[in-house]
Amino acid sequence: MIKERLGRELLFFDGGMGTLLQEEGLFPGELPETWNLTHPEVIRKIHRKYIEAGSDIILTNTFGANALKFHDETFSLKEIVESAVSHVQAAAESVGRKIYTALDIGPTGKLLKPMGDLSFEEAYAAFREVVLYGREAGVDVIHIETMSDTYEMKAAVLAAKENTSLPVFVTTIFDERGKLLTGADVPSVVALLEGLRVDALGINCGMGPRQMKPILDTILRYTSLPVIVKPNAGLPRQKDGNTYYDVSPQEFADVMVKIVEKGAAAVGGCCGTTPEHIRAMTDALRGKSLRPVEKKNFTVVSSYGQAVFLDKGSKIIGERINPTGKKKFKQALKDHDLDYILKEGIMQQEKGAHILDVNVGLPDIDEPAMMREVVESLQSITSLPLQIDTVDIEALETALRIYNGKAIVNSVSGKQESMDKVFPLLAKYGGVVIGLTLDEKGIPTDAQGRVEIAERIIKEAAKYGIEKKDIVIDALAMTISSEPQGAKVTLETLKRLREELQVHTVLGVSNISFGLPNRPIINAAFYTMAMLNGLSAGIINPASEDMMKSWYAYHALQDLDVNCERYIEKYADMPKTSAVPVLAADNMTLQTAIEKGLKEEAHTIAEYLAEKEDPLSVINTYMIPALDNVGQGFEKGSVFLPQLLMSAEAAKSAFAVVKEKIAEKGGAGEKKEKIVLATVKGDIHDIGKNIVKVLLENYSFEVIDLGKDVSPEKIVETVCEKNIRLVGLSALMTTTVVSMEDTIQQLRERAPGCKVMVGGAVLNKEYADMIGADFYGKDAMQSVYYAQEVFARTR
Numbered sequence: 158m159i160k161e162r163l164g165r166e167l168l169f170f171d172g173g174m175g176t177l178l179q180e181e182g183l184f185p186g187e188l189p190e191t192w193n194l195t196h197p198e199v200i201r202k203i204h205r206k207y208i209e210a211g212s213d214i215i216l217t218n219t220f221g222a223n224a225l226k227f228h229d230e231t232f233s234l235k236e237i238v239e240s241a242v243s244h245v246q247a248a249a250e251s252v253g254r255k256i257y258t259a260l261d262i263g264p265t266g267k268l269l270k271p272m273g274d275l276s277f278e279e280a281y282a283a284f285r286e287v288v289l290y291g292r293e294a295g296v297d298v299i300h301i302e303t304m305s306d307t308y309e310m311k312a313a314v315l316a317a318k319e320n321t322s323l324p325v326f327v328t329t330i331f332d333e334r335g336k337l338l339t340g341a342d343v344p345s346v347v348a349l350l351e352g353l354r355v356d357a358l359g360i361n362c363g364m365g366p367r368q369m370k371p372i373l374d375t376i377l378r379y380t381s382l383p384v385i386v387k388p389n390a391g392l393p394r395q396k397d398g399n400t401y402y403d404v405s406p407q408e409f410a411d412v413m414v415k416i417v418e419k420g421a422a423a424v425g426g427c428c429g430t431t432p433e434h435i436r437a438m439t440d441a442l443r444g445k446s447l448r449p450v451e452k453k454n455f456t457v458v459s460s461y462g463q464a465v466f467l468d469k470g471s472k473i474i475g476e477r478i479n480p481t482g483k484k485k486f487k488q489a490l491k492d493h494d495l496d497y498i499l500k501e502g503i504m505q506q507e508k509g510a511h512i513l514d515v516n517v518g519l520p521d522i523d524e525p526a527m528m529r530e531v532v533e534s535l536q537s538i539t540s541l542p543l544q545i546d547t548v549d550i551e552a553l554e555t556a557l558r559i560y561n562g563k564a565i566v567n568s569v570s571g572k573q574e575s576m577d578k579v580f581p582l583l584a585k586y587g588g589v590v591i592g593l594t595l596d597e598k599g600i601p602t603d604a605q606g607r608v609e610i611a612e613r614i615i616k617e618a619a620k621y622g623i624e625k626k627d628i629v630i631d632a633l634a635m636t637i638s639s640e641p642q643g644a645k646v647t648l649e650t651l652k653r654l655r656e657e658l659q660v661h662t663v664l665g666v667s668n669i670s671f672g673l674p675n676r677p678i679i680n681a682a683f684y685t686m687a688m689l690n691g692l693s694a695g696i697i698n699p700a701s702e703d704m705m706k707s708w709y710a711y712h713a714l715q716d717l718d719v720n721c722e723r724y725i726e727k728y729a730d731m732p733k734t735s736a737v738p739v740l741a742a743d744n745m746t747l748q749t750a751i752e753k754g755l756k757e758e759a760h761t762i763a764e765y766l767a768e769k770e771d772p773l774s775v776i777n778t779y780m781i782p783a784l785d786n787v788g789q790g791f792e793k794g795s796v797f798l799p800q801l802l803m804s805a806e807a808a809k810s811a812f813a814v815v816k817e818k819i820a821e822k823g824g825a826g827e828k829k830e831k832i833v834l835a836t837v838k839g840d841i842h843d844i845g846k847n848i849v850k851v852l853l854e855n856y857s858f859e860v861i862d863l864g865k866d867v868s869p870e871k872i873v874e875t876v877c878e879k880n881i882r883l884v885g886l887s888a889l890m891t892t893t894v895v896s897m898e899d900t901i902q903q904l905r906e907r908a909p910g911c912k913v914m915v916g917g918a919v920l921n922k923e924y925a926d927m928i929g930a931d932f933y934g935k936d937a938m939q940s941v942y943y944a945q946e947v948f949a950r951t952r
Contacts, residue, residue: 159214159257159297159298159324160324160356163324163356163357163383163422163423164357164382164383164422164447164450165447166447167417167422167423167424167442167445167446167447168213168214168422168423168424169211169212169213169214169423169424169425169435169438169439169442170212170213170214170216170259170385170387170423170424170425170426171204171207171208171210171212171214171215171216171425171426171435172207172210172212172425172426172427172430172431172432172434172435173389173390173426173427173428173429173430173431174189174203174216174218174220175189175428175890176400176402176428176429176430176431177203177431178192178199178203179400179895181196181199181203184839185838185839185893185895185896185899186837186838186839186840186866186868186893186896187839188221188226188232188839189218189220189221190218190219190220190221190222190227190232190237190241191232191237192218193218193219193236193237193240193241193244194232194236194237194240197240197244200218200241200244201244201247201248201251202248204244204245204248204249205248205251205252206432207432207435208248208249208252208254208256209252209432209436210432210433210435210436210439211435211436211438211439211440211443212256212425212435212439213256213257214256214257214259214298214300214423214425215245215248215249215256215257215258215259216245216259216260216261216300216302217238217241217242217244217245217258217259217260217261217291217296218241218244218261219237219238219241219260219261219262219287219291220261220262220263220302220303221263221266221841221890222234222237222238222241222287223262223265223283223284223286223287224282224283224286224287225265225266225267225275225283226265226266226841234286234287234290235290238260238287238290238291238294239290239293239294242258242260242291242294242295242296243294245258246258246295257297257298258295258296258297258298259296259297259298259299259300259326260287260288260291260296260298260299260300261300261302262284262287262288262299262300262301262302262313262317263302263303264303264304264305264306264309264842265280265283265284265309266841266842266843266844266865266889267280267843267844268306268844268847268848269306269308269309269312270533271533271534271537271799271802271803272339272537272798272799272802272803272848273844273847277308277311277312277558277559278312280308280309280312280313281312281315281316282316284312284313284316284317285316285319285320288316288317288320288321289320292320292321292323296323297323297324298323298324298325298326299317299321299323299324299325299326300326300327300328301313301314301317301325301326301327301328302326302327302328302361302362302387303328303329303330303361303362303427303918304327304328304329304330304337305329305330305337305338305339305844305918306337306338306339306461307337307339307341307345307346307349307461307561307562308339308461308561310327310329310346310349310350311349311353311561313327314327314350314353314355315353315558318353318354318585324356324357325355325356326355326356326357326358326359326385326423327350327355327357327358327359328358328359328360328361328385328387329341329346329358329359329360329361330360330361330362330363330918331343331360331363331364331372332363332935333364333368334794335371335372335375336794338798338844339461339462339797339798339799340461340462340540340797340798340799341459341461341462342462342463342464343372343375343376343379344375344379344455344457344459344464344466345459345460345461345462345463345464345562345563346358347376347379347380347464348379348457348458348459348464348562348563348587349459349562349563349587350382351380351381351382351563351587352563352586352587352588352627353586353587354584354587354622355382356382356383357382357383357384357385357422357423358376358380358382358384358385359376359384359385359386359387359421359423360372360373360376360385360386360387361385361386361387361388361427362387362388362389362427362428362918363389363918364388364389365388365389365390365391365392365402365403365404365412366386366388366391366404366409366412366413366416367412368388369386369388369416370412370415370416370419373386373416373419373420373421374419377419377420378453379453379455379457380453381450381451381452381453382450383422383423383450384420384421384422384423385421385422385423385424385425386413386416386421386423386424386425387424387425387426387427388409388412388413388426388427388430389402389404389426389427389428389429389430390402390403390404390409390426390428390429390430390431390434391403391404391408391409391429392404392921392923392924393428393429393894393919393920393921393924394923394924394927395898395924395927395928400894400895401429402428402429402430404429404434406431406433406434406436406437406438407437409426409430409434409437409438410434410437410438410440410441410442411441413438413441413442414441414442414445417442417445417447418448419448420447420448420450422447422450424438424442425438426438428919454626455468455626456468456589456626456627456629456661456693457563457589458512458542458544458562458563458564458565458588458589459542459562459563460536460539460540460541460542460543460561460562461536461540461561461562461797461799462540462797462799462800463540463541463542464542465511465512465541465542467589467629467661467693467694469717470712470715470717471688471692471693471694471695471708471711471712472511472512472693472694472695473509473510473511473512473694473695473697473699473708474510474511474512474513474514474544474565474663474694474695474696474697475502475505475506475508475510475512475513475514475696475697475698475699476514476665476667476696476697476698477501477504477505477514477698477699477700478498478501478502478505478513478514478515478516478517478531478535479514479515479516479546480516480517480518480519481516485497486498486501487519490517490519490522490527491519491521491522495530495531495534495757496755496757496758498531498534498535499534499535499538499753499755500745500755500758502535502538502539502541503538503539503753503755504700505541505699505700506539506541508699508700508705509699509705509708510541510699511541511542511694512541512542512543512544512565512694513535513539513541513542513543513544514543514544514546514567514696515528515531515532515535515543515544515545515546515556516546516547516567517531517547517552518547518548518549518552524547524549524551524552525549525551525552525555526555527552528545528547528549528552528555528556529555529556529559532545532556532559532560533559536560536561536562536799537754537799537803538753538754538755538799538800538803539800540797540799540800542562542563542564542565543556543560543562543564543565544564544565544566544567544591544696545557545560545564545565545566545567545588546567546568547567550578550579550582553566553579553582554582554586557582557585557586557588558586560586563587563588563589564588564589565588565589565590565591565629566579566582566583566588566589566590566591567591568590568591568592568593568631569590569591569592569593569614570592570593570595570596570614571592571593571594571595571596571597571610571611571613571614572595572596572597573597573617576614576617576618580617580618580620580621580623581621583618583621583623583627584621584622584623588627589627589628589629590618590623590627590628590629591629591630591631591663592610592611592614592615592618592628592629592630592631593631593633594606594607594608594610594611594630594631594632594633594650595610595633596610596613600633600635602640602642602646603646604646604649604650604653607632607633607646607650608650608653608654608657608658611630611654611658611660612658614628614630615628615658615660625658625659625660628660628661629660629661629662629663629693629694630654630658630660630661630662630663631662631663631664631665632647632650632651632654632662632664633647633650633664633668634647634664634665634666634667634668634669634683634687635647635668635669636668636669636670636671636672637669637670637673637679638670638671638672638673639672643669644669644683644686647664647669647687648686648687648690649690651664651687651690651691651692652690652691654691655690655691656691661693661694662691662692662693662694663692663693663694663695663696664687664692664695664696665696666680666683666684666687666695666696666697666704667680667697667698669683670683677701677703677704678703680697680701680703680704681701681703681704681706681707682707684697684704684707684708685707685710685711688707688708688711688715689711695708705727709723709724709727709728710724712724745758745762746762746779747759747762747763747766747775747779747780747783747811748779748780748782748783748786749783750762750807750811751779751780751783751784751787751804751807751808751811752783752786752787752804753804753807754800754803754804754806754807755807756803756806756807756810757810758807759807759808759810759811760810760811760813760814762811763775763780763810763811763812763814763815764814766779767814767815767818768818772815772816772818772819773819775815776812776815780808780811780812780815781856783804783808784804784805784808784852784855784856787800787801787804787805788801788852788938788941791936791937791938792936792938792939798848801848801852801937801938802848802851805851805852805854805855806851808855809851809854809855812855829857829858829859830858830859830882830883830944830948831858831859831860831861831879831881831882832853832858832859832860832861832881832883832884832885832944833860833861833863833872833875833876833879833881833883833884833885834846834849834850834853834860834861834862834863834884834885834886834887835862835863835864835865835867835871835872835884835885835886835887836864836865836866836867836886836887836888836889837866837867837869837886837887837888837893837894837896837897837900838866838867838868838869838893838896838899838900839866839890839893839896840865840866840887840888840889840890840893840896841865841866842865842887842889842890843864843865843887844889845887845889845916845917845918845937846862846865846885846887848937849885849887849916849934849937849940849941850862852937852938852940852941853940853941853944856941856944856945858944861875861879861881863875869896869899869900869903870903872884872886872900872903872904873900873903873904873907873908876904876907876908876911877907877908881908881911882910882911882912882947882948883911883912883913883914883944883947883948884904884911884912884913884914885913885914885915885916885934885940886900886901886913886914886915886916886930887915887916887917888915888917888919888920889917889918889919890919894917894919894920894924894928897915897928898928898929901913901915901928901929901930902929905929912931912932912947913929913930913931913932914930914931914932914933914934914940914943914944915928915930915932915933915934916933916934916935916936916940920933921933922935
């Protein structure tokens with residue numbers, strides 16, 4: 158079994174498939190997976206070469222095989238997968254060497270909702286179909302690779318875990334900043350994948366081996382799993398019309414030796430690597446011992462964009478998305494007023510919350526459905542991790558399934574019934590769970606009783622493979638108006654939990670003051686005392702000045718705020734007031750609504766402003782600056798792709814109402830410049846193109862979207878017919894870059910005045926220059942800036 162060898166001895170993957178197929182005559186735009194049926198002897202030959210080169214794990218030629226791509230009767234998806242598996246097995250038999258057959262699963266090529274049009278369950282279904290065919294054909298491993306979105310990655314992992322008992326490996330494609338396309342950093346990816354209990358994780362594609370070393374260092378710092386590293390053979394180059402990669406087999410092998418010495422447990426190659434690269438690597442590494450996989454002890458929760466560690470100091474869990482004691486919030490839930498809920502989330506983030514508690518439980522609503530909607534909506538406008546707060550097991554599973562990250566679950570108790578229901582869900586989906594120190598007998602009145610319940614929770618969780626690092630104990634703050642010793646017992650419990658059990662702790666702090674006047678006085682004092690006794694996270698209202706003063710002061714006084722920088726930033730200057738028109742009822746500007754991605758709010762405020770001011774002034778004064786701010790945040794890494802796209806959608810909604818006012822007042826509006834966008838022939842991955850389209854449209858460009866798998870002839874014909882001055886071309890796959898070059902050459906011949914910008918995971922500036930592009934955009938915002946530059950020059 159591969160799981161018995163994984164992490165104990167060095168394992169070798171194979172190398173690139175697309176590069177070798179091109180050498181064998183794969184046409185630009187031809188789908189490599191079809192060659193399983195049309196050229197079986199070629200596929201077997203390539204597999205055989207990698208086996209002979211020393212590969213232990215051979216990937217099936219199914220990277221792009223899914224129902225979203227193969228949905229007609231021309232090529233049966235089932236036949237493609239079955240034949241792909243048989244080719245690996247036949248190649249191994251012909252060589253006479255035992256290898257592992259890995260079902261290769263790549264991304265669908267679509268963005269998931271709310272950024273795109275593919276739902277989570279639709280993505281799951283697409284992956285499930287391929288997984289089932291692979292399982293039936295007899296693969297040994299499910300290998301999910303080149304993932305750039307944690308949400309799609311989660312759908313693929315669940316499809317594999319729920320429908321097979323096979324080992325699951327996952328590798329992602331990071332950029333040089335250590336970020337995925339949709340914003341996830343290394344710790345958040347590790348947290349999610351470890352929570353889902355994959356067997357190995359790592360990095361592939363996008364970079365050469367030298368560029369991958371810093372990313373590997375970060376992965377190794379956080380993960381407790383065996384790590385896979387599969388680099389490209391350097392950077393793509395071009396010579397005599399052919400694409401090649403600039404790292405030789407020997408150079409590749411030399412760096413891979415250092416990568417294994419750092420701690421990689423399984424290594425191979427991606428784009429541009431050949432059997433020669435793999436042979437040089439296996440020759441250099443055969444017999445090398447591995448660095449042991451080290452268990453890490455981080456307590457971490459994550460969202461699609463960031464990880465939050467419970468370590469030094471105390472984290473803030475915002476309590477405002479909860480109907481308890483909140484009449485307005487209850488009414489918002491009854492009225493299905495999602496904007497009110499989203500604004501509570503945004504407010505808490507701006508006030509300093511690290512995590513958002515989400516409780517939507519009311520007797521007269523469908524809690525599972527509401528929980529799904531609120532979680533989906535919140536994670537589209539904030540990058541903060543969420544705490545799923547419910548006693549409804551169906552609502553809990555609904556949230557954990559569709560949550561894009563590793564959540565906190567609030568909560569489980571020491572009651573056996575509670576543990577029997579909650580722990581299986583944590584074992585399946587991952588997460589950090591809050592353990593309440595109460596059981597069938599109620600809440601103990603002394604610290605000893607609460608510590609004993611905590612011990613039972615930790616022991617029971619271990620039966621499900623849930624480690625102590627993923628448990629946070631709630632010492633329970635009891636109101637002192639009815640229990641005078643309540644605060645003292647809670648504080649003693651906190652201290653003993655940290656010192657004796659060495660487990661992290663949490664409190665709903667404001668419970669301490671129920672029934673008392675001027676509650677913030679008691680709350681803030683108790684909060685400080687709790688932090689001094691080891692409180693890891695407090696569930697508080699971050700809009701409470703008293704509570705936040707306590708938090709900032711505590712961290713400054715305990716040397717947990719370097720040079721008091723956070724304290725100084727917070728309190729050195731009084732906040733300045735804004736003269737920008739707002740809706741009094743909502744206290745929010747149009748610019749803020751767009752920046753925060755509040756679509757309905759942006760529409761309403763724009764409608765209000767367009768009645769009071771010149772509509773064009775509304776666009777130029779509020780809307781364009783908002784988009785600029787979001788774009789700059791995206792460039793700096795403080796705003797992530799989901800937020801960028803939701804801001805664009807909010808701006809689109811506002812633009813719509815402003816345009817109506819312009820038309821009513823007899824104006825024609827600003828003239829739009831036209832831009833053609835297309836994913837080149839043979840490539841069905843249109844994620845990048847669609848992102849660029851949304852942003853260009855929000856900067857008042859008219860986009861002619863030709864779609865995906867577009868021939869050079871169609872692109873050139875459209876450019877000439879409509880007198881287009883700027884074209885954007887996208888390609889994700891190495892095998893389709895040739896189509897991009899062909900398109901550029903035809904444009905140069907028939908439309909020499911047209912500028913061409915290009916983008917895609919397989920490209921870089923140097924390669925873009927080589928194929929004749931005018932501009933390479935490493936992200937969507939750069940495309941917007943280049944378009945502005947082009948039309949500013951040509952007006």
